[in-house]
Amino acid sequence: xxxxxxxxxxxxxxxxxxxxxxxxxxxxxxxxxxxxxxxxxxxxxxxxxxxxxxxxxxxxxxxxxxxxxxxxxxxxxxxxxxxxxxxxxxxxxxxxxxxxxxxxxxxxxxxxxxxxxxxxxxxxxxxxxxxxxxxxxxxxxxxxxxxxxxxxxxxxxxxxxxxxxxxxxxxxxxxxxxxxxxxxxxxxxxxxxxxxxxxxxxxxxxxxxxxxxxxxxxxxxxxxxxxxxxxxxxxxxxxxxxxxxxxxxxxxxxxxxxxxxxxxxxxxxxxxxxxxxxxxxxxxxxxxxxxxxxxxxxxxxxxxxxxxxxxxxxxxxxxxxxxxxxxxxxxxxxxxxxxxxxxxxxxxxxxxxxxxxxxxxxxxxxxxxxxxxxxxxxxxxxxxxxxxxxxxxxxxxxxxxxxxxxxxxxxxxx
Numbered sequence: 001x002x003x004x005x006x007x008x009x010x011x012x013x014x015x016x017x018x019x020x021x022x023x024x025x026x027x028x029x030x031x032x033x034x035x036x037x038x039x040x041x042x043x044x045x046x047x048x049x050x051x052x053x054x055x056x057x058x059x060x061x062x063x064x065x066x067x068x069x070x071x072x073x074x075x076x077x078x079x080x081x082x083x084x085x086x087x088x089x090x091x092x093x094x095x096x097x098x099x100x101x102x103x104x105x106x107x108x109x110x111x112x113x114x115x116x117x118x119x120x121x122x123x124x125x126x127x128x129x130x131x132x133x134x135x136x137x138x139x140x141x142x143x144x145x146x147x148x149x150x151x152x153x154x155x156x157x158x159x160x161x162x163x164x165x166x167x168x169x170x171x172x173x174x175x176x177x178x179x180x181x182x183x184x185x186x187x188x189x190x191x192x193x194x195x196x197x198x199x200x201x202x203x204x205x206x207x208x209x210x211x212x213x214x215x216x217x218x219x220x221x222x223x224x225x226x227x228x229x230x231x232x233x234x235x236x237x238x239x240x241x242x243x244x245x246x247x248x249x250x251x252x253x254x255x256x257x258x259x260x261x262x263x264x265x266x267x268x269x270x271x272x273x274x275x276x277x278x279x280x281x282x283x284x285x286x287x288x289x290x291x292x293x294x295x296x297x298x299x300x301x302x303x304x305x306x307x308x309x310x311x312x313x314x315x316x317x318x319x320x321x322x323x324x325x326x327x328x329x330x331x332x333x334x335x336x337x338x339x340x341x342x343x344x345x346x347x348x349x350x351x352x353x354x355x356x357x358x359x360x361x362x363x364x365x366x367x368x369x370x371x372x373x374x375x376x377x378x379x380x381x382x383x384x385x386x387x388x389x390x391x392x393x394x395x396x397x398x399x400x401x402x403x404x405x406x407x408x409x410x411x412x413x414x
Contacts, residue, residue, distance in 0.1 A: 003075040004053040008040065008067045015322070017068045018042040019195075020061050025051075027059040028083035031076065038073070042196065046318065056080035062121075064189055124148055197288060204347045209385040212344040212356075213393050217401045219360060219375045222246050225407055237302035243357075244280065245304040247332055249410045250403035251355055252276050252297045254396040255330055260388050261353040261396050262329050270387060279328035279348060280308060283338075284315045290348055291320055292328040332357065336377065345382045352387050355400065356380035 008018065021039040025031050031051045040047045051057075053076045061073035124131050127148065134151045136143040190198075204210070226241055233241040255262040255276060263272045276297040279290040291311040296304060314320045331348045336359040345356040356379065363376045381397040403409050 001078040003058070003077045004055065005072045006037065006049075006052060006057075006074040006076060008069050008071050008073060009047075009049060010069050015042050015069065017066055018047075020063060020065050020067050020073055021046065022063055023059060024048070025057050027057060029057055030082040031055065031057050040067075042322070047321070051076060053078060056082050200349060201346050204349045208347055208349070208352075210347055210382055211385045211390070211393070212380050212382045213390070213397055214342070214381075215379050215397050215401050217377050217379055217404045218365065219243075219377055219404065222404055222407055223375055233302070237305070239302060239305045239309055241301065242305060242308070244308055244332070244334070245301045246404060246407060246410065247355070247357060247400075248278050248280075248293070248296055248304055249301070250400045251278065251330060251332060253403050253410065254399040256297075257399055258388075258392045258396040260392055261383065263387060264329075264350040264352050265384070265387055266350070273329045275329070277327050277329045279331035279351075280311065281331060281333035281348075282311060282315050282320075284318070284320075289315065289320055289325060290328060290331055291315075291324040292326065294327070330354070334358075336360065342378050342380065344380055347382055347384060352384040353393075353396075354382050355397075356382065 019041045021041040023038045024036045033051055033054045035051045036048045037051045038049050040049050055076040055078035059074045134147055136147055230241045259272050277292050277294045278296040279292045281290050293307045331354040333345050334357040335343050336357050340358050343356055345354045347354055358378045360375050360377050362373050364371050365374050383393045
């Protein structure tokens with residue numbers, strides 16, 4: 001049977017390339033159809049690509065390579081036999097494939113090179129490392145990138161100072177050179193997801209006229225309602241009642257009143273969305289993702305909380321897919337969970353508005369000419385001034401504030 005090519009799958013309408021982040025199967029190993037084969041990172045998400053057939057893997061693209069959608073990154077040979085692991089030589093016997101005495105110091109022994117992943121092989125060559133002198137900590141004693149880097153760093157720190165040269169006449173004094181600060185530095189490749197997040201954020205600031213308006217909201221009544229009904233709510237719906245559902249409901253009321261905030265610019269046209277797909281920013285180990293709650297205006301508080309809980313579970317498992325991240329019309333981001341008191345969120349293109357939530361703090365405020373202590377939160381609405389005027393932005397943020405300070409309005413939609 002002929003070899004089966006391993007192609008980069010389409011992972012989204014607007015995505016033309018990705019980064020082959022990691023091979024999950026070693027080169028020369030046997031795989032079964034459907035087994036996880038490699039991780040593909042894009043600006044949207046990280047995807048695990050399965051094996052298209054059963055056979056022996058032959059890698060043709062290295063970890064870290066930028067690969068186009070549809071490109072071939074390897075093949076699976078159904079008729080080949082998997083590579084056999086070589087037995088380690090006895091301690092008192094010379095290695096069968098040891099490099100010759102006149103071989104360069106950075107030569108990779110034939111026996112070792114077959115066990116190196118493309119990424120490890122590349123760093124071995126770049127750093128001039130003798131792979132046979134590095135102890136592997138990976139599965140079956142295989143070398144990892146971390147093993148090679150640690151070996152290089154250990155060698156650098158262990159180098160002895162050069163022997164002093166014979167005394168020579170002192171040269172003319174030179175200008176003092178600045179000394180480097182004590183300590184070291186680490187370098188690691190940015191993930192494809194992180195690279196694309198960086199590009200999109202810079203692009204958003206370059207292409208949109210981003211302004212931010214601020215306000216503060218008294219969450220006394222929201223917190224009282226949550227405290228009063230959270231146990232009953234959980235028993236009835238099987239999910240906890242959080243703050244985010246209140247903020248999403250309040251935002252939808254503002255978007256209905258001021259449609260431009262829910263719209264976007266395409267060329268010379270304004271696109272008004274008559275649906276409310278609300279993105280909720282989620283921080284993950286791979287970077288910031290914004291899964292989208294579709295038709296959030298048609299969901300109850302329980303429906304919104306269940307959707308949020310499902311996304312949180314997916315984020316922990318690294319299972320958020322491209323479809324989960326597309327089509328949002330407005331975004332909420334909560335820096336308050338990390339302690340942020342105030343920030344200016346950046347738009348999530350092509351959207352024209354994003355609401356920033358922050359930490360809740362008890363502060364003295366004036367109510368009916370009396371100074372009282374209330375749980376207060378600063379709100380920030382960043383918006384694209386090309387589409388949204390200041391009046392609309394400020395008014396929409398005030399509408400969110402009014403709905404949160406009088407949460408019965410959310411139920412009555414007034």
